[in-house]
Amino acid sequence: MTIHALYLLAQAEKSFSGNAWAIIWLGVAAIAVLFLFAAVFAFAAYGNLWFQAYMSSADVSMLALIGMGFRQVNSRVIVQAKIMAAQAGLDIDRRNGISTRRVEAHYLAGGNVTNVILAIIAAHRAGIPLDFDRAAAIDLAGRDVLDAVRTSVLPKIIDCPDARSGKATLSAVACNGIELLVKARVTVRTNLAQLIGGATEETIIARVGQGIVTSIGSSKSHADVLANPNQISRILLERGLDAQTAFEIVSIDIARIDIGQNIGARLQADAAEADTRVARAMAEQRRAEAIALEQEMKAKVAENRSRVVEAEAQVPMAMAEAFRKGHLNGAGIAAER
Numbered sequence: 001m002t003i004h005a006l007y008l009l010a011q012a013e014k015s016f017s018g019n020a021w022a023i024i025w026l027g028v029a030a031i032a033v034l035f036l037f038a039a040v041f042a043f044a045a046y047g048n049l050w051f052q053a054y055m056s057s058a059d060v061s062m063l064a065l066i067g068m069g070f071r072q073v074n075s076r077v078i079v080q081a082k083i084m085a086a087q088a089g090l091d092i093d094r095r096n097g098i099s100t101r102r103v104e105a106h107y108l109a110g111g112n113v114t115n116v117i118l119a120i121i122a123a124h125r126a127g128i129p130l131d132f133d134r135a136a137a138i139d140l141a142g143r144d145v146l147d148a149v150r151t152s153v154l155p156k157i158i159d160c161p162d163a164r165s166g167k168a169t170l171s172a173v174a175c176n177g178i179e180l181l182v183k184a185r186v187t188v189r190t191n192l193a194q195l196i197g198g199a200t201e202e203t204i205i206a207r208v209g210q211g212i213v214t215s216i217g218s219s220k221s222h223a224d225v226l227a228n229p230n231q232i233s234r235i236l237l238e239r240g241l242d243a244q245t246a247f248e249i250v251s252i253d254i255a256r257i258d259i260g261q262n263i264g265a266r267l268q269a270d271a272a273e274a275d276t277r278v279a280r281a282m283a284e285q286r287r288a289e290a291i292a293l294e295q296e297m298k299a300k301v302a303e304n305r306s307r308v309v310e311a312e313a314q315v316p317m318a319m320a321e322a323f324r325k326g327h328l329n330g331a332g333i334a335a336e337r
Contacts, residue, residue: 049079058082059092064100071108078103081117088121098132111139119145123192126153130192141196148190148246155189155250158201160208169258170209172216177264180222182212182232183256188247198246207241208252222259229254 046065053060060082068075081103082092091097098117107113116135123130128149138145160183161167169181186208191198215232219225225232233252242249 046075049075053079053082056083056086058086059094060100064104068104071104073104073107077113078107081113084114084117084121088124090120090124102132102136106136106139109136109140111136115139115144115146119149122146122149122153128152128192134192138192138195143195143246145195148192148195151188151247152190152192155187158186158188158204160184160186160205160212162202162205169256170212171260172213173263174216174219174222174225176221177262177267178222179260179263180216180225181256181258181260182216182254184208184212185253185255187250187253188242189250191242191246191248194244195246199244200246203245204242204247204249208236211236211239211241226257226259229257 046062046069050060050062050065052058058079060079065075065079068078078100082098082100085092085098092099094101098120103113103117106116116132116139119135119139120130120132123135126149130149135145138148161170169183171179171181173179186204188201188204212232215235216222216225232254236252237249
């Protein structure tokens with residue numbers, strides 16, 4: 001009986017062990033099937049991008065593409081940027097180069113990834129030092145980093161005054177009072193080192209305009225300016241008008257100088273007219289004062305005349321009073337005394 005029970009127990013343990021292994025293998029198979037389905041889904045969704053990145057040596061893994069999907073990142077933009085960087089010969093090392101994680105972080109920060117990569121490529125081809133961090137910072141600061149690099153390579157011309165202000169020329173007056181109408185053209189290139197926080201081209205226009213007006217205003221005669229307009233350019237370049245701006249001034253050229261009005265003569269005429277008006281006003285004031293004094297004297301004469309009439313009217317009354325009191329004969333006067 002005991003042997004039979006032991007045999008049944010051994011059979012039961014063997015059956016349980018077999019079932020356990022079956023469950024384990026079933027679980028492994030289920031996990032493998034899930035993994036296979038996930039792999040098939042991932043390759044169906046991102047296989048094209050991954051293969052494109054792989055063939056271009058862009059160093060974008062399948063896990064990175066899946067992570068972009070969960071983070072709602074446009075994986076096509078990231079892959080295209082990495083491909084452009086790789087094909088341009090830029091450093092795309094995961095530790096110090098333009099890695100997928102850094103490009104994705106810039107995208108999540110709201111930056112223009114394509115613009116940044118194109119700017120770095122243009123700077124690299126032109127021999128201008130520009131790394132990814134600086135380009136991304138410029139882009140996030142609201143500046144067009146690609147246009148900045150292009151302007152650094154190919155300087156642009158700024159009109160002074162700006163045509164958008166509605167003025168065609170600057171007005172400046174020499175010491176002899178002659179007005180000169182000047183238009184200048186400023187050639188600038190981008191200073192990438194000061195692009196973040198540097199003043200814009202409006203500051204360049206304002207400084208150049210101020211310098212032109214000051215230079216002409218310090219000239220003794222307008223003829224000196226017309227004879228040597230390059231002197232204005234030389235003085236302006238020596239002043240360092242591009243300090244603390246996002247640009248570097250290459251040249252300042254006087255494109256046009258016209259003679260305006262004789263401001264000095266007009267001012268003198270206006271001053272003489274004003275003096276004449278003041279003299280007329282003062283004469284009119286003196287005339288009014290004389291008339292007022294005359295009227296006052298006439299009033300005093302009339303007043304004195306009325307007093308004389310009043311005194312003359314009192315004479316008969318005084319004589320009557322004297323007769324009544326007997327003051328007009330000698331005896332009455334003596335008796336009274």
